[in-house]
Amino acid sequence: MTDTATPAATAPEYPQTLGHPRPLWMLFMTEFWERFAFYGIRWALTLYIVAQFFDGDAAGQGYASRTYGAYLALVYATAVFGGYVADKIIGYQRSILLGAVVMASGLFLIMWPNQSVFLLGLSTVIVGNGLFKPNISSMVGQLYGVDDPRRDRGFTLFYMGINGGALVAPLLTGWLASVLSHAPMQQNYRAVFLASGVGMLLSLVWFAIGRRSLAGIGRPPADQAGMARVAYVVIGVIVAIPLVYLLMARVGALGLQWLLSAIFVGVGAMLIVEALRTGTVQVHRVIAMLIIFAFNVLFWMFFEQAGSSFNFLAQHIVDRRLFAGWEFPIGWFQSVNPVAIVLLAPLVSLGWAWLYRKGAEPSIPRKFGLGLLFNAIAFVVLIYALSSLVSTDGQIPFWPLVLVYVLQTVGELCLSPIGLSMVTKLAPARLVGLGMGGWFLSTAIGNNLSGLFAGHVSGESGMTVASALSGFTFSFWLLLGASLVLLALAPLINRLMHGVK
Template identity: 40%
Template sequence: MSSDAPVGARPPAGKTFFGHPRALSTLFLTEMWERFSFYGMRAILVLYLTAAVADGGLDIGESSANAVYGTYNAMVYLMALPGGWVADRLIGARRSVLWGGVVIAAGHYVMAIPTGWSVFAGMALIVLGTGLLKPNISTMVGDLYERDSPRRDAGFSIFYMGINLGAFIAPLITGFLGEKINWHLGFGAAAVGMTFGVLQYVLGRRNLGDAGARPADPLLGADRRRALTRIGVATGILLAALLVLLLAGWFTVDTVVNLLTVVTVLVTVGYFARILTDREISSTERSRMKAYVWLFVFAASFWLIYDQAGSVLNIFAADQTDRSVGGFTFPASWLQSVNPILIIIGAPLAAALWLKLGHRVSTPTKFAVGLVLNGLSFVLMAAAARAAVGGDLVSPLWLVAVYAIQVAGELSLSPVGLSATTKLAPVKYASQMLGLWFLATAVGDAIGGQVARLAGTWSQPVYFLTFGLASVVLGLAAVMFTRQIRHLMAGIH
């Protein structure tokens, strides 16, 4: 098989979904419900953590709550890396997606139990399940197209629209139930959503043909037994380390958050080193991976700012915006639906734009645009924070405008990044490369969770302006290096 051929078997041809392979509809709906559960829970997580005990919350300080939020997001995406490996070497993408969905649903059901410990136990299960589902469902989307097809970006943009349809609906339901009635009831609604996702995936499996049915590079015999033994040993060491922390009295929220942040960065560095020094990949694949390092840094920087929407900006919405409409104060988490509805509107336009432009606008240029727009959104947020100085409540339209700018940046970077990952991936690391793409989000969120601590010590205008301008400068620097990165991409646009 040529290195430029897609990995995995093709689903049956003939039926289409918005002009794309019919299998895209099954993956579209599965991802929609998974994102419903993820974003529904995420929309109320920080608000629950910071709410007073009398209001049903855990009364964790904002600084720690922001760090927990960032680290949780980081772990969700960090686990995409071993999740991709499991699919590539053990059970295939299709079964990984199924089992991942089941574990995610179990995690949300645990969070629905009305006790404090249930939230952290549930989050641990969601982390494991999302690691299995997230990278592998995207790999299956990539299998539907030729590696360098201009239609590929359009297909990922449509898939991305499904992600955001679930993300739009979720906060409206979980936010109302959680903020107005009971936090755990909101978490329970997320569990029901993931259950729908699993059922839809099972019922729609006939559309998938052989796509994702087998591991791309399966471990057999002694190699398989050796790998399973190592997984068991590693799991035992991890559990023992957690027990030591607990017995020593070091098992605190801040200790765990800081430790996981360091682990996320070290895993990233180690994994890139492993791929770049692998003698089994060709010189062309190695060159493309060097280009991918640059794209990875740009993406991590993007998510560092962007994913503060659910933490720093969510708390700003709760404490410093006027949410009263006709005598009804709508939940702060409802503003988390602004971003995805704008993406739903913009994704088809972006898909059409990328299809029309073809290869005339390169992937590095699209990343640069995303970084600049992301930075400008925080510059605008600095103005909103300045308007709120002194305790005045500001219009929620400030946040709507901020999210609109971020969405334009996201559509320039995120679906394009998914597509670029499947194009630049060495054949040996097919599903694992999708895990590596999500690791960019993990690094951004892990560091972003630590950065968000500064929001409680710096003045808000200074905080937003500093990181907004930093993103703009990085985007302009990305433009300057576009030619060099395209050269490293070795014929991939």
């Protein structure tokens, strides 16, 4: 099979816009609407579960956090299979189109106020996202030649663009939930899910119209372009949705952690076996990539407290009263991260470019170490607030949580877009899609751990100042230790990468 994922030594001659291939902007607008859909529901899920299925009882926080973590984990874990489907069966463009249809269906399904149907809807979103998410990121890498110094900057711009959707979605859906009606909040949350479903349909239409600008990139080879292969994948989707539902409803977050870890080992083995066919250099590069994947797990374990423990912190412990009694909507905290990305991503991109010209741009593992370090510093702010700024009514000021999101965003910009670019450089040429799936799988493991950890912070009766302080202190020390270890290992990892920057 022709490898549609492999970044060629020289990419097709695309028209350029703002110094980058024009299809880049089509791809990040497609992802803009997909991220609108994803982040439109992200902030509301745990709050909806507690309100709808536990009648607002704080004892439901632990279950909600574990369910949220499992959902996020499976969203990213299915990227492994979605990447393989695109690599070997139907190509990238068809995978993205099919994934968008399935995701939109799931977003409309979770509106039904029944716990089993809700979990089935989440399972449908998960399967659709697995087909969509890794493959659009892989296609960005194919727009640039292997040695094109704009690749990292292109991924950073892509990352900035897609976060426009993540910025707008919580603002709009948070406003909908707070002002739509005086009905119980769980009914307003269902309007949030409807708006997100519409956003996913817009993503589908945008890509369907704009994909002709890709000049054939992402299409299957001519001898494998028949619709029979698409039909087989559709059957696989129909089978996969109830299997994912069983993982959500029956296996639970702890059992899922063992399963994800086993899959991660299997993916690593497949990548190494493929590398052995090429030679020692490729084996070393895969090992370097897998080491970085392991540190990626820790980053996302604590970064993804945003949708679980940070949500309950904002709801119960943060004083959100700002002007004349107006209360800052909980969902709007989720827009701090994308606002910071939109503002800071150009500066980070320019900073890397300036250091590149000076011959001093940090290597990939050092960038990851900086990402972990900024994540650790963010928890220092929470430790200070929860130990020194608690008012007599048990609340902390508004600003520490905002600052936490900003600091975590700096860490994210050092790590996440660089990770996407890293996979397209280090993965075996024939399995770039699977390598991208492995990247998302490491994120999935971190996300599932985030739910387990958030459930521990909330305990059996809900989050308290004491439980939050204890949990976030642990977060700081683990992240700090991991960042120092990775920075110390950076020279060894750089040697394993054999010149890849």
